[in-house]
Amino acid sequence: MKRIEVVKGEYYDSVTLMMVAKELKKIQGVGDAALNMATEANVSIMRAAGFEVETDSLSPDDLLIGIDFEGEGIEKLFDTARSYLARPPWRKEEIEAEYSPVTLSGALTVLPESNLALISLPGRYAAAEAMKALKRGLNVMLYSDNVSIEDEVELKQFAEKNDLIVMGPDCGTAVINGKGLGFSNVCPTGPIGIVAASGTGLQEVMVQLSRRNLGVKHAIGTGGRDVTSSVGGISFLRAIKELADDSEISIIVAVGKPPAPEVRKKILESLREAGKQSVICFMGDAPRKDEGSLYYSTQLEECAVVVEALHEGGDVTLAREKLRTEYAKVSGKSSTGELSGRYLRGLFTGGTLCYEAQYIAQSYINPIYGNAPLRKDLKLENSLKPVGHSFIDYGEDEFTQGRLHPMIDPTFRAEQLKKQSEDSSVAVILFDVVLGYGSAENPCSDLVEAIRSVKRDIKPVYVAYVCGTDRDPQDIEKQRSLLESVGVIVCESNARAATLAANILSRKER
Amino acid sequence: MTLNNIEKANSVAFDKLLRAEPQIVDLGLAKDVIPGFGEKMILHAGPPLTWERMSGPIIGAVTGAILYEGWADTPEKARAFAAEGNVSFDPCHHHNAVGPMAGIVSPNLPVWIIEEKNSGKKSYATLNEGLGKVLRMGAFSDEVIERLHWMREVLYPVLKNGIRRYVADNGGLNLKSLISQSLHMGDELHNRNRAATSLLIRSLVPSLIDAESDNPDLSKVVRFMAGNDHFFLNPGMAAAKVSLDSVGYVEGSSMLTVMARNGTDFGIQVAGLKNRWFTCQAALPDVLLFPGFTKEDVNRDIGDSAIMETYGVGGFALAAAPAIVQFVGGTPQDALNYTKEMYEICVGENKHFTIPSLNFRGTPTGIDLIKVVETGITPILDTGAAHREAGKGQVGAGIVRMPSEAFVKAAEAFVEEYSK
């Protein structure tokens, strides 16, 4: 039987709610459990799951607890749900015991020397809290998305006037003085400074630098809209200025999407004035020629390779060529025996990694459809029913309403992986696994379980890239071994994995 | 109204509250000393309530009061008497009085008379009967009525003479000082009053002896007080009431002057909104239950004792009484955390009431309506829970979070009032 309880005026963040639901589902007899704040979208989701929700006098700040339970005593389960909310079973007792202030003011009495507010509230509340923080003299990292562009502009203009920075909205990754904020890999510190609009693009560049023993002092996130004309690159430009002024930084890297023309002009100007070498990687840009102190790249590993060459005072052109040779070798390794099926499917958690992979793959095979395709006309009608060659980004909004981001919870993507694997038309499957802070504790285990359980005469070929460093909490060697134990080919970069996967298929087609 | 004015207004209200000096000055019978006390009047805890909406504990206590007053001679007749409209009901708060749990005050019940030294304002509260089957928990058995009669005939006259002797020799009995000291002795003054009761008895006994040494009932009276750990609660509540009353109307202040519950509704009053009640359904306490009781037995939150938290003690001083937290199902760290949370919704810190475990930091005092609605944090109380059926007594005790709708209504009224 399915039952809903409403708890008025109790707020919990979505991660906590989903983890409680997960714990409840472990209980025998519980068929389903869903906990959501009663927003319109969530009410629809709960109804779709078969729960009857009465909406009069329901507000988005009320909590809905839905439980599907066979047997007597469903009330006890609601009690259990409430006790999990009050004392989460997965939390460390000592940390929970300490007092957590309920306001920013309260927090500032506990830590008066604070200099940054890291805000990950639902979008409709995030902007107000960010402004409060700015008014108290704190810089802001705004992880939240669904913040209006008007609010973003207001926040960034206020910050600019007050010598502060707003990183975000939708900024998932940053590194300040070697310390990771949000989702970030544990990398060495060093003479590189990065300013980035993207999340996994930044993570990949840092990981590739780390592989080459190059450390990053600061990686400043700006959110995806900063370089549009409405915002004018306020944070991007301020970040460049600071990286330029920092005597410990010798190379500046700019990663992101192509900026609006007038913003691009300002960015390039300020990079030129920086008096240091810069590497620019605006994904989706047409390739450009290096000029003076500005070096261009259209791919993430390549970006790291150029930085490495600059750092060592080597020949950038040669370095690029060397990289291309290595990619050619990778494509050369692409004969793997009998292939069953015709299509390549990409299953991604990182948006920029998905984009880059599509970009690389489409020079070998196309068309490539997807839910975040390179061109509008390649958009899939139903992201859960891919056709032909398809790349799906499971971190996109359509999948993260009422569901944890796949980097945090691998379950959903693992289910899709199994489904795709059992599709006889699928020959090769490509996927990313992102490690580091914020990501799941053991991201490969669900995927490996899914692969093991696939029922098909000839399984697809699996190619993966593990985006992580040897210092990340998830133990990258263990993750790689897990994948390799079920026959996954693990590559050294997102670009290599995409190259290999595409070539395995295109060879067959040839 | 701008930052200066609201902040200033709250500052004024807060200072007035802290300057209040509540003292016991006398005792009297309700009908004789409580202003506006009508003939067949019964006062109750919480915001205004009609007979139709009363919950079990109040119905039980009203039944007991009617029997005590002799207006009916059986419980059934007593209920009929009330149902027929023969009793006029009014909140204690409308008569400068406060009562714990059902908070019933009937004409012939003896009451403490507390005076605020600076303003001369007065407040009133009945004598605490003790634990178990008592009127304030909604009990109305013969045992209850007999005890009430004993209290009127024996306890009251002796106590009155003792107090009068004390006042003649020393002036009013300073309650604020007793509260300060008991906070350093493990009390929080709502659910735990043992130290305060001991200090009160210690203050009174010499005068009681001086006044009543010839009275053979003296020893029974002293034993009665000494056997009741909550004896201080009632005068303590009256001290809080008169102190908050002395704040009066302060234009532009968002500081609360009343929080109260009647077993059906929860109500608040705000210094900048005169004596208007803002009410909503009272919380259903989710508390540690005594053996034999279940969740279904619990009545909605009840009592004027929320005045203690409004005054800056009780649940707000939980960090001073870690022992009580165990009793109510938490840990000493929980006690600290609750107190710390309350700082974030209060106007200031109370230099007269300090908490040793927080480095003698003053208790969070002066609930700020605007901070409550802004933070989403409503006050917590540390309270007893009554059985929903009349006459069955107390079923548990614990921490209860106040409901938010009353604060929302008050916030809307505040905006309306001050946006003109």
Add this chain to the structure above:
Amino acid sequence: MSFKELLEDGPRVVNIGMDRFYLDLLDQEVPAVKVNWKPPLVKSSLMEKLKRLRGDDIE
């Protein structure tokens, strides 16, 4: 603390939102405090009016 000071001194963070970010900061020995945030009890339009009465927008 200006942006420059943030970069020079390293982050000292007030975390408002998901707990996991706070725990990861503790792991890196970054000074941090987490806020047990709750939404306001009233609609944002009413909250704005209250804030204005209180003079919050006066700089």
